Each structure stands twice: as C-alpha cells, then as structure tokens.
Amino acid sequence: MRASKKKGLFAxxxxTSLLLRIFIGLMLGAIIGIVFGPSVAVVQPLGSILVNLLKMIVMPLILTSLVVGAASIQPKELGKIGIRIFIYYIVTSALAVSIGLIAANIFNPGAGLELAVNADIAGKALNQPKFMDTFLNIIPKNPFGALSQGQVLPIIFFALTFGIGISVVRNSEEERIAKAGETLFSIFDGAAEVMYVIVRWILEYAPIGVFALIAVVFGKQGASAFGSLGLVTLTAYVGFFIQIALVYGFFLVVNKLSYLTFFKGAREAMVTAFVTRSSSGTLPITMRNMNENLGVPKKIASFTLPLGATINMDGTAIYMGVCALFITNAVGMDLNLTQQFTIILTAVLASIGSAGIPGAGAIMLLMVLNSIGITIEAGSAVAAAYAMILGIDALLDMGRTITNVTGDMVGTVLVSKGEKELDLRKWK
Structure with a gap:
C-alpha cells in the first residue's frame, strides 16, 4: 500500500524519496564541507542528534525483533525441513560474512582516511577480551543488566532462547498456557512493529544528520574522502557477486541443478529485491517464482521463504563485515583474528534479527561494532565513519537485498530436492 502524500510546509x-534525500544530504554535506572547511563544525549538533537517535533504538530493536523471529518458528516444523534449511542458512551466512571480511582485508577500504581517533576508542582496541571469554560471556548472568549496558551477544542469546520458549508455550496443548504464550508473542510482535515505525521516523531525519556529519568529515578531510566511499562500495559488491555467483552456484551444481535455469526462473524476484530493497516486500514474487518457474511445492516454499526473509541475511552479513573493517580502518584501528571472528559470530546472529525492510542492515551494523568494543559517540571519529556508510547505505542495501533473496531461493530449491518434492520437469 502506497503512503499518502504529505501536505503542508515540508511536503x-x-x-521526496528517502534514498534521494539521503544522497542529496551526502552530496551537499561534502560540498559544504569542502567549501567552508573546518568552520563547518557548527552544524555538528545536527549530526549528534542522529547518532543519539540510532543509539536509542538499537538495543530495543535487537531484543524485540529477535524474540519475534525465534518465536515465529513452530516446534512441529523443526523436523527435517526445518533442520535442513536452518543449517543451510547458518552455513551460508557464515560464509558470507567471511567473504566480506576477506574482501575487506584485500581492498582495505577506509585505510588512509585518517579520521581523528579519540583515546577511548584506541584503548578499547588494545584491551579486547580473549576468545574463550567472549564465547563464555555470550550467556548472560543478568539479561536485564546486559540490556542496560548494551552487551550485544548476551542479548542475542537471551532473545533467541526466550523466543524459542515462547514458541513452545504458544503450541502447548493446555489452552491456558497456549493463550498466555500467544499474548506474550503479541506483545513482543507489537513492540517490534513499534520499533520499525520509530526506525522509519529516524530515517526521515537521517538526510539532515548525514548532511551535518558528512560536512564535518569533508571539512576536515577535503575531497580525498570520496575515494574511500567508492572503494567500500566496490568491496561490498565484490562480496555480493562472489556469494551469488560462486557460493550459491556451488550449492546448485553439487546438487546437480542447472545454474542457468535457476537464475532464469528467479530473475524476477531478484530484480524486484534489488529495486525495492525489501526481502519481505519481495516475498509474494519470490514464492510465485519458486512455484511456477522452478517447481517448488507451496507447502515447502511457504515455510522456508518467510523463515529466510526473517533469519537469512547473507547480503547483510557481507555488508556488516565490509563496513566494520571500513570503519575500523578509517579510525586507525587494527583488528586481530579474535576480533574478526567475533564479527563473524555477531554478524551471523545479527542477521537473524535484521528485519526484511529497507535500511535495517545499517541499524544492525551498530550491533556488530558494539561486539568488538566500538560505540558511536557524538563527535567521534566512529560517528563520522558511520555517517559516511549511512550516506551510501541505499546503494549498498540494493546489493545486500538481492543477495538475501537469492540465498532464500537457493536454500528452498535445495530443501525441495532433498525432500524429493522438486518438480524436475521445470529444470529441463
């Protein structure tokens, strides 16, 4: 349903489309920054407002979206189909973020940008916990304390566990318990929807915040910052291409399915995903392509595709890996192998909670940064680097959404063939 036209002074x-407004904000900020130099810092409070709004929403969004995502999976569906598709989604997500990190280590986006690094950020880089400590700390001793302190991995673990618990309660044979579970699910579902509304409100302000933050960056760095944005975009799209062409192609070929036939049958959904930047919005077309073009029965597609739109975000995982390294490079931090493994783990788990709506990945990037000890503070180098990413997020979002949707469709085809439910006549 199309949003109604706004009326009034700011109509x-x-x-005007949000994508266009953010791009205009990016370009105007760059131009104003170059023209006025360091004196443009007077607009920095406008950027600080955007930073604070993003920090306000990230933890509630993580909790509510992950609980709803986990609670949406019915226990009775976690049979062979559920296990197969879940393993596929986890494996491809891990491969995706690894590809993103490898590409980022090769292209090294953000290196040489030399944004000012504050002492607090640098100190955190030098005192990262050991891998085993990170692993053990995933289980929170106090989930409420973890939530208030912004501890990401423990909240992810708690939210997934709590969501699965709600799913079990909702499907209880005892009416009282099932009703209580349904009520609890409705509360979290409503809260998640409220979070998505607030995200949309924040994104309405984003062009102004991006303008201010980018103006400050270019006021200090000059025109040299353009090259870094181009390089991070190239790096991300290299990752998207490798995931779609090589990883998904490998899975199809190994299962003796035609690479060309799949892309011919799935191209309508892929193009729609690229243009709309919404996995959820593309879902009706994805399901039709699977059934009519590629011979996947509706009973399988109706389970695996909505699940994929909720928890399978390979493109988002690539994006988070690339952008995390861009930001750390831009502020002069070096990530060791433990920190990069933490990024992989967090990105895979974060992808479960990335709502299938435009711009969700940019919010989830904050989670990945928090997991390696990087927080966005108003006026900091990290805030400036994040603003640069946000300025081109729509372009990156197009690539990550087509990757997400393609991954959902490949997984659905593989599960259908494994269950001997795939109509192979469509593949001749």
Whole structure:
C-alpha cells in the first residue's frame, strides 16, 4: 500500500524519496564541507542528534525483533525441513560474512582516511577480551543488566532462547498456557512493529544528520574522502557477486541443478529485491517464482521463504563485515583474528534479527561494532565513519537485498530436492 502524500510546509521534503534525500544530504554535506572547511563544525549538533537517535533504538530493536523471529518458528516444523534449511542458512551466512571480511582485508577500504581517533576508542582496541571469554560471556548472568549496558551477544542469546520458549508455550496443548504464550508473542510482535515505525521516523531525519556529519568529515578531510566511499562500495559488491555467483552456484551444481535455469526462473524476484530493497516486500514474487518457474511445492516454499526473509541475511552479513573493517580502518584501528571472528559470530546472529525492510542492515551494523568494543559517540571519529556508510547505505542495501533473496531461493530449491518434492520437469 502506497503512503499518502504529505501536505503542508515540508511536503516537498517528505514526498521526496528517502534514498534521494539521503544522497542529496551526502552530496551537499561534502560540498559544504569542502567549501567552508573546518568552520563547518557548527552544524555538528545536527549530526549528534542522529547518532543519539540510532543509539536509542538499537538495543530495543535487537531484543524485540529477535524474540519475534525465534518465536515465529513452530516446534512441529523443526523436523527435517526445518533442520535442513536452518543449517543451510547458518552455513551460508557464515560464509558470507567471511567473504566480506576477506574482501575487506584485500581492498582495505577506509585505510588512509585518517579520521581523528579519540583515546577511548584506541584503548578499547588494545584491551579486547580473549576468545574463550567472549564465547563464555555470550550467556548472560543478568539479561536485564546486559540490556542496560548494551552487551550485544548476551542479548542475542537471551532473545533467541526466550523466543524459542515462547514458541513452545504458544503450541502447548493446555489452552491456558497456549493463550498466555500467544499474548506474550503479541506483545513482543507489537513492540517490534513499534520499533520499525520509530526506525522509519529516524530515517526521515537521517538526510539532515548525514548532511551535518558528512560536512564535518569533508571539512576536515577535503575531497580525498570520496575515494574511500567508492572503494567500500566496490568491496561490498565484490562480496555480493562472489556469494551469488560462486557460493550459491556451488550449492546448485553439487546438487546437480542447472545454474542457468535457476537464475532464469528467479530473475524476477531478484530484480524486484534489488529495486525495492525489501526481502519481505519481495516475498509474494519470490514464492510465485519458486512455484511456477522452478517447481517448488507451496507447502515447502511457504515455510522456508518467510523463515529466510526473517533469519537469512547473507547480503547483510557481507555488508556488516565490509563496513566494520571500513570503519575500523578509517579510525586507525587494527583488528586481530579474535576480533574478526567475533564479527563473524555477531554478524551471523545479527542477521537473524535484521528485519526484511529497507535500511535495517545499517541499524544492525551498530550491533556488530558494539561486539568488538566500538560505540558511536557524538563527535567521534566512529560517528563520522558511520555517517559516511549511512550516506551510501541505499546503494549498498540494493546489493545486500538481492543477495538475501537469492540465498532464500537457493536454500528452498535445495530443501525441495532433498525432500524429493522438486518438480524436475521445470529444470529441463
């Protein structure tokens, strides 16, 4: 359903596409920064507002979206189909973020940008916990304390566990317990929807915040910052291409399915995903392509595809790996192998909670940064680097969404063939 046209003094602003507004904010900020130099710092408070709004939403969004995602999976569906598709989604997500990190280590986006590094950020880089400590700390001693302190991995673990618990309660044979579970699910579902609304509100302000943050960056760095944005975009799209062409292609070939036939049958959904930047919005077309073009029965597609739109975010995982290294490079931090493994783990888990709506990955990137001890503070180098990413997020979002949707479809085809439910006549 199309949003109604806004009326009033600022109708011209709200009736212009968000993608265009953010891009204009990025370009104007760069131009103003170059023209006025360091004196443009007077607009920094406008950027600080955006930073604070993003920090306000990230933890509630993680908790509610992950609980709802986990609670949406019915225990009775966690049979062979559920296990197969879940393993596929986890494996491909891990491969995706690894590809993103490898590409980022090769292209090294953000290196040489030399944004100012504050002492607090540098100190955190030098005192990262050991891998085993990170692993053990995933289980929170006090989930409420973890939530208030912004501890990401423990909240992910708690939210997934709590969500699965709700799913079990919802499906209880005792009416009282099932009703209580349904009520609890509705509360979290409603809270998650409220979070998505607030995210949309924040994104309405984003062009102004991006303008201010980018103006400050270019006021200090000059035109040299353009090259870094181009390089991070190239790096991400290299990762998207490898995931779609090589990883998914490998899975199809190993299962003796035609690479070309799949892409011919799935191209409508892929193009729609690229243009709309929404896995959820593309879902009706994805399901039709699977059934009519590629011979996947509706009973399988109706389970695996909505699940994939909720928990399978390979493109988002690549994006988070690339952008995390861009930001750390830009502020002069070096990530060791333990920190990069933490990024992989967090990105895989974070992808479960990335809502299938435009711009969700940019919010989840904050989670990945928090997991390696990097927080966004108003006026910091990290905030400036994050603003640069946000300025081109729509372009990156197009690539990550087509990757997400393609991964869902490949997994659905593989499960259908494994269950001997795939109509192979469509593949001749």
């Amino acid at each position: 011209w602003y709200f009736n």
